[in-house]
Amino acid sequence: MATVKLNNIKKVYPNGAEAVCGVSMAIENGEFIVFVGPSGCGKSTMLRMVAGLETITKGDIEIDSKVINNVSPADRDVAMVFQNYALYPHMTVRGNMAYGLKNRGLAKAEINTKVNEAAKMLKIDDYLDRQPNQLSGGQRQRVAMGRAIVREPKVFLFDEPLSNLDAKLRVQMRIEIKRLQRRMGVTSIYVTHDQTEAMTLADRLAVINDGRIEQMGAPIELYNNPKTLFVASFIGAPHINLIPARFENKKLVCGNLKLPGFKNLPEDIELVLGIRPDFLRPDTKGQLEIQVDLVEQHGADNLVYGALKNSSNDTELCFKTTQNTLPDIDSNLKLKFEQKHAMVFNKSTGERLI
Amino acid sequence: MKNINWRLASNHLILLIGVIFMSLPVWVAFSTSTHTAETILREGLQFWPGSNFIETYREVMFEEAGVMKSVLGITMLKNSLILGIGFAVGKVIISMLAAYAIVYFRFKLATPLFWIIFLTLLLPLEVRIIPSYEIVAGLGLLDTNFGLIVPLIASATGTFYFRQFFKSIPDELLEAARLDGASPWRFFVDMLIPLSKTMIAAILIIMFVVGWNQYLWPLIMTTKEENYTLVIGIKQIYQILSEGGELPQYQKAFALTIMATLPPVLVVLFFQNWFVKGLVESEK
Amino acid sequence: MKRVQFEHSTIPYLFIAPQIAIIAIFFIWPAGQAIHQSFLLEDAFGLSSQFVWFRNYVDTIGDAAWLQAAWFTTIFSALVTFLSLGIALLLAVKANEVIRGASTYKTTLMWAYAIAPPVAGLMGNLMFHPLIGDLYKFFNAIGWDFNHKLDSFDAGFVVVLIAVWKQVSVNFIFFLSGLQGISKAVNEAALMDCKSPTRRFWTITFPLLAPTTFFLMVINITYAFFETFGIIDTTTGGAPGGSTNTLVYKVFQDGFRGADLGGSSAQSVVLMIIVLALTIIQFRFIERKVHY
Numbered sequence: 001m002a003t004v005k006l007n008n009i010k011k012v013y014p015n016g017a018e019a020v021c022g023v024s025m026a027i028e029n030g031e032f033i034v035f036v037g038p039s040g041c042g043k044s045t046m047l048r049m050v051a052g053l054e055t056i057t058k059g060d061i062e063i064d065s066k067v068i069n070n071v072s073p074a075d076r077d078v079a080m081v082f083q084n085y086a087l088y089p090h091m092t093v094r095g096n097m098a099y100g101l102k103n104r105g106l107a108k109a110e111i112n113t114k115v116n117e118a119a120k121m122l123k124i125d126d127y128l129d130r131q132p133n134q135l136s137g138g139q140r141q142r143v144a145m146g147r148a149i150v151r152e153p154k155v156f157l158f159d160e161p162l163s164n165l166d167a168k169l170r171v172q173m174r175i176e177i178k179r180l181q182r183r184m185g186v187t188s189i190y191v192t193h194d195q196t197e198a199m200t201l202a203d204r205l206a207v208i209n210d211g212r213i214e215q216m217g218a219p220i221e222l223y224n225n226p227k228t229l230f231v232a233s234f235i236g237a238p239h240i241n242l243i244p245a246r247f248e249n250k251k252l253v254c255g256n257l258k259l260p261g262f263k264n265l266p267e268d269i270e271l272v273l274g275i276r277p278d279f280l281r282p283d284t285k286g287q288l289e290i291q292v293d294l295v296e297q298h299g300a301d302n303l304v305y306g307a308l309k310n311s312s313n314d315t316e317l318c319f320k321t322t323q324n325t326l327p328d329i330d331s332n333l334k335l336k337f338e339q340k341h342a343m344v345f346n347k348s349t350g351e352r353l354i
Numbered sequence: 355m356k357n358i359n360w361r362l363a364s365n366h367l368i369l370l371i372g373v374i375f376m377s378l379p380v381w382v383a384f385s386t387s388t389h390t391a392e393t394i395l396r397e398g399l400q401f402w403p404g405s406n407f408i409e410t411y412r413e414v415m416f417e418e419a420g421v422m423k424s425v426l427g428i429t430m431l432k433n434s435l436i437l438g439i440g441f442a443v444g445k446v447i448i449s450m451l452a453a454y455a456i457v458y459f460r461f462k463l464a465t466p467l468f469w470i471i472f473l474t475l476l477l478p479l480e481v482r483i484i485p486s487y488e489i490v491a492g493l494g495l496l497d498t499n500f501g502l503i504v505p506l507i508a509s510a511t512g513t514f515y516f517r518q519f520f521k522s523i524p525d526e527l528l529e530a531a532r533l534d535g536a537s538p539w540r541f542f543v544d545m546l547i548p549l550s551k552t553m554i555a556a557i558l559i560i561m562f563v564v565g566w567n568q569y570l571w572p573l574i575m576t577t578k579e580e581n582y583t584l585v586i587g588i589k590q591i592y593q594i595l596s597e598g599g600e601l602p603q604y605q606k607a608f609a610l611t612i613m614a615t616l617p618p619v620l621v622v623l624f625f626q627n628w629f630v631k632g633l634v635e636s637e638k
Numbered sequence: 639m640k641r642v643q644f645e646h647s648t649i650p651y652l653f654i655a656p657q658i659a660i661i662a663i664f665f666i667w668p669a670g671q672a673i674h675q676s677f678l679l680e681d682a683f684g685l686s687s688q689f690v691w692f693r694n695y696v697d698t699i700g701d702a703a704w705l706q707a708a709w710f711t712t713i714f715s716a717l718v719t720f721l722s723l724g725i726a727l728l729l730a731v732k733a734n735e736v737i738r739g740a741s742t743y744k745t746t747l748m749w750a751y752a753i754a755p756p757v758a759g760l761m762g763n764l765m766f767h768p769l770i771g772d773l774y775k776f777f778n779a780i781g782w783d784f785n786h787k788l789d790s791f792d793a794g795f796v797v798v799l800i801a802v803w804k805q806v807s808v809n810f811i812f813f814l815s816g817l818q819g820i821s822k823a824v825n826e827a828a829l830m831d832c833k834s835p836t837r838r839f840w841t842i843t844f845p846l847l848a849p850t851t852f853f854l855m856v857i858n859i860t861y862a863f864f865e866t867f868g869i870i871d872t873t874t875g876g877a878p879g880g881s882t883n884t885l886v887y888k889v890f891q892d893g894f895r896g897a898d899l900g901g902s903s904a905q906s907v908v909l910m911i912i913v914l915a916l917t918i919i920q921f922r923f924i925e926r927k928v929h930y
Contacts, residue, residue: 053529074535086526090548099544100534147530361835365732366739372729373746376806380750382772383761398770452657459650460643467654474661476917477669480864480886481909484893484902485671486664508660528643538644567754569868574894585754589872592760604770611761618752626745633808634815 002064002154002187003029004050009059011045011211019045021211022059030185032178036198036234037208043191044159046208050189051157052076063154074103079148080157084164085140087132093119093143094128097150118150121180138169145177149184156181156188162197174200195235199223207231229350232274232343238303241280241317243273244347252344255311259287261339262354270347277303279341280319282327286334290317292327302326306333380615387411387608394604406605414609425579425587427613434566434583434617440503441565442558449512449557450550454542456513457520458528474510479571487574497581506571512557515635519553520546556632559625563618584614669910676903687900694904704905707883714798714884715862722802723854726809727847731839733810734817744814751807756868762800763873786874790881793874797882800873801866808861809854816850817843856920863912885909 004027011020020042027033035043048054050061052073060067068076079100088096094115101111119125122142132140141161148156158177162170178201181188192198198205199219206216207230215222215231226232232240245254247265252258252273265271280288290306301320304327308315319335327333344354382399389404415427455461456468479486486505495501523546531541547554572586582590591607622629644650676694678687698704733743750758765773766786777784786792820843828842844851867886870876876883876891883891886909893902 051529051533053532073529073532078533080530080533082526082530084524084526086524086530088527088530088545090545090551099531099536103535103540147534151534362736365736368732369729369736369739369743369747372725372732372806373743376747376750376803379761379765379803380753383764386764394770398775399765399772448657448660451653455650455653458643459653460645461647461650464650467658470658470661470666474665476910476913477665478860478864478913480867480889481906481913482665482668482672483890484899484906485668485675488671489664489668504660505664508657508664513657538646538649541644563752567752567757569754569756569871570890585756585868588757588760592763592872602769604764604767607760607764611757611764614757615753618754619749622752623745623749626748630748630811630815633811 003027003062004155004187004189005060005062005065006046006050007060007062009046009049009061010057011042011049011054012057019211020049023208023211023213024059025206025213025216027187027189030187032181032188032190032201032203034190034192034198034202034205035208036192036195036205037214038234039193041208042211043193043208047080047157047159047189047191050155051078051080076155077151077153078155078157079151079153080159081144081148081161083160085132085144085161087140087143087147089132092129092131093124093135093146096132096143097147100147100151114150114152115146118146121149122146137165138173141165141169141173145180149180154187156186158188158190158192160192161190163192163194170197177201196237199235205235207234209234226343227352229272229274229345229347229352232345232352236276238277238318238320241275241277241319243275243308243311243315243317244313245271245273245344247271254308254315255313257288257308257310262342262344265344265353266346271353272345272347274343274345275337275341277318277320279337280317280335281321281337282319282325282333283336284334286336288317288335288337290333290335292329292331292333295326295329297323297326299323304333380612383608384612387605387612389605391601391603391605395601410605410609411613414606414613425582427584427587427610429580430582430584430587431613431617433581434585434614436499437502437568437572437583438562438566438618440499441506441568442561444503444507445512445561445565446554446557448507450516450546450554452513453516453520454546457517458538458541471510471513474508479506483570483574490575497576497578502572502575502581503565506565506568512561515557515632516550516553518635519550523549552628553632553635555625556628556635559621559629560632562621566618584610588614672903672906672910674903675899676907677900678903679900694900695908698901698904698908703880703883704885704888706880707885707888710794710882711863711884714794714801714866715859717798718801718805718862718866719855719858721798722805722858723809723851725802726806727813727851729806730810730813730817731843733814748807748811750804751811753804754868755801755804755865756872758800758804759869759872762796762803762869766796766873788878790878793878793882797866797870797873800869801862804869805858805861809858812850812854813847816847820846853920856916859916860913863909885912 006023006025008022008024009020010018010022012018023046025033035046037043045054049056052068052071056069060069062068063076063078088099091099097115097118098111101114115128116125119128122145124139124142124146127135127139127143132143135143144161161177162173165173174197190201202219204217205219205222207214207222209230215227219235222231222235226235233242243254245252246269247253247262247267250263251260252262252265252271254273259273289309291309292304292306294305296303296305301322302325303318303320304325305316305318308317309332317335342354343352345352382401385400385403386394387410388407389400390406393404394400415431417426452471456464490496490501490505493501527545528541531545536544567585568583569585569589572583573589576582576586588607588610591610595602595604595607677689677691679693729747733740733747736743765771768774768785768787774784784792786796824842824846828838832838832841863884864886866884867890870882870884870887874882876887880888885905889902889905889909892898892905
């Protein structure tokens with residue numbers, strides 16, 4: 001168990017590309033932190049800098065208040081689960097798990113005990129003598145986890161560990177990882193581009209964009225209270241509805257549509273109105289009207305899609321409703337939202353205004 | 355249906371002609387080698403094996419003056435094996451070490467040293483044959499196994515094979531090993547060598563054949579008969595044949611040809627899959 | 639290049655040292671010697687030498703015998719490359735099509751790879767032997783006044799035939815693996831789009847084999863230049879009258895047999911330039927992956 005601190009870390013590649021531009025954060029003992037963001041945003045680079053696989057151009061990384069910038073990866077006492085697992089293909093499952101312990105000079109008996117224990121925890125004790133190519137994707141994933149667990153490291157690092165699994169297995173492993181982390185209480189950093197994974201796993205979530213932290217906090221906090229347009233649109237499935245707008249004569253204007261009830265917004269700049277699909281519901285007095293063009297039935301609930309009427313451009317809206325609400329295709333439907341659920345962003349800076 | 359049958363038949367016909375074209379000369383060489391010198395002189399080449407097999411091969415392999423004045427066929431076989439195996443093993447070791455340094459280390463002279471290795475592709479033995487001979491002679495290495503093998507093993511081909519192969523190993527493996535505390539040497543021994551097993555086998559096979567088949571270098575390097583390889587011996591027997599004299603011993607020439615052909619062919623046939631894989635990998 | 643590498647000040651040098659040492663002694667030094675000697679003229683007894691600038695080069699390139707060898711090398715390489723590639727491609731396509739006996743065909747067509755060029759040369763030599771060679775007798779029986787000891791066309795025919803025979807199997811292996819590397823889906827799509835097998839081959843298969851073909855062309859030209867040394871040395875020895883001398887064989891003859899060190903070295907250097915050109919072509923078009 002350990003605390004991890006990033007102090008204004010930067011990564012500039014020799015070709016001048018800036019992958020991480022000044023990130024700071026403090027991670028508590030036993031916390032599960034998720035870095036989420038689109039591909040190429042620098043999240044993996046940050047993780048690899050913590051691992052020591054990538055040099056730090058500027059700033060420090062501390063583990064347990066000790067700067068580890070120049071400590072070799074093996075001496076940082078961190079363990080990593082890789083996206084493609086990086087199992088040693090010529091070693092058995094046992095060999096894979098034992099390798100790191102052997103290099104640390106542990107006694108054979110001790111290594112055996114630890115490997116058996118970890119294998120039992122991950123339910124891979126039946127495969128200990130198989131080679132990686134005799135295992136299924138899910139089993140390999142468990143071995144990769146096992147290799148990290150036996151080391152009993154201060155910090156777990158996960159680099160998109162579930163992205164090579166099929167959908168069903170991914171959900172199952174997600175739950176297991178969370179349980180395991182709870183049980184062991186090891187500080188963990190987890191990188192993913194999948195917002196569902198991020199939301200469900202994290203104690204705290206850092207949304208990364210262009211080498212910077214857009215916002216960091218508890219998942220639900222980020223969902224309810226995004227500080228930027230980027231966070232609002234990255235977090236949440238289905239995707240938040242975004243309607244281009246302007247503020248004129250104390251009304252929010254979207255094409256021919258004039259929405260009252262908004263105050264203190266700057267005029268003459270382009271705005272974006274954001275409303276989550278969960279907060280729209282059919283109502284004859286609704287402020288927005290759509291022409292339905294698609295209904296997706298997900299089982300417990302339906303997602304209804306349609307083009308926003310009276311707006312100058314083709315804005316598609318989506319709302320979530322119950323199984324029994326099945327509007328006809330091409331029918332017109334009025335949708336209502338509560339004022340408190342409406343968010344307004346500055347389009348050019350992405351800053352949240354309301 | 356008729357069309358398809360015709361096509362199938364013509365395919366097999368073409369392949370059969372190909373097989374005959376490729377195999378017949380060797381078969382005839384073998385058959386002829388099992389007849390007596392008189393028969394061959396009287397009747398020419400033979401398509402069917404005769405009764406003189408043991409006699410000829412015993413003389414060629416085990417009798418003094420069987421082929422040449424002093425050297426036995428079996429000695430030449432031994433020399434060929436030493437060259438083939440020494441060349442293959444030496445090449446694998448040298449090139450694997452060099453490729454490891456190039457692919458897995460960041461060091462100052464990496465690029466110029468890589469180019470120096472690359473340069474060897476531009477300098478086939480044939481274009482530097484005379485000065486090479488002078489240097490080896492000057493170092494007193496004529497007629498030694500060291501002088502025979504070592505100058506041949508430094509060319510870039512093996513290094514490129516391994517470099518290509520190492521590059522295809524996922525980066526994460528090194529990362530995982532480093533997190534597991536593996537030193538450069540440990541990583542080489544624990545990871546790369548076991549992972550390269552198939553590759554090593556393939557290169558050993560290819561290089562054994564290449565080494566066994568060396569001609570020009572052993573030809574100028576060996577001055578004493580006892581150091582001849584089979585391939586060089588053939589050249590000598592041919593010269594003896596063309597010099598004439600008494601009854602030309604064609605069957606011995608053919609027998610020695612078969613002996614020089616057999617080991618590399620067997621190796622290739624026996625390890626066919628590895629060999630093909632290794633050869634084709636070099637293209638990438 | 640690996641994304642992550644070890645950083646160490648001595649270990650990489652230790653690993654690379656053996657190869658570099660051998661290269662320095664047995665490649666760079668002699669190559670330097672060759673270049674140096676190509677500018678020198680030795681007297682008849684090899685006692686003294688004189689710096690003569692490019693005279694050896696001028697003499698070499700202006701020499702009728704060298705030009706003849708260059709011409710023969712060009713024709714020889716073109717024929718060997720074209721014929722051995724053509725035969726190998728035909729056989730590979732057929733071997734890829736048949737199902738029955740495919741692996742037997744494959745094995746029997748590729749094993750000649752293991753035969754050394756001089757061994758092939760000697761075998762061919764005996765097949766064409768005036769007293770016992772059936773091919774010699776056969777050609778003369780059908781009215782071709784065949785004599786490769788005296789007639790330079792016949793001698794060229796013999797070396798080309800043997801060189802092609804020896805090279806078919808390598809090309810066959812590469813073509814077959816190239817054909818097997820074409821995805822099944824592409825073949826199935828072509829099967830639906832194009833009825834004629836011949837047309838399918840020339841419009842789909844052959845273009846997809848282009849990288850292999852190009853690679854093999856370079857390999858074959860290099861083979862015809864250098865590795866055929868053993869074939870020529872065991873069959874014609876350059877005879878009759880130097881008409882089957884390749885450039886490489888002439889370097890050897892002039893240097894070892896003729897003891898003309900300066901001239902032979904100048905020829906070596908010219909060959910190095912030819913190899914350089916071949917290598918540049920190869921890397922420009924196929925090995926574009928080398929990033930150093």
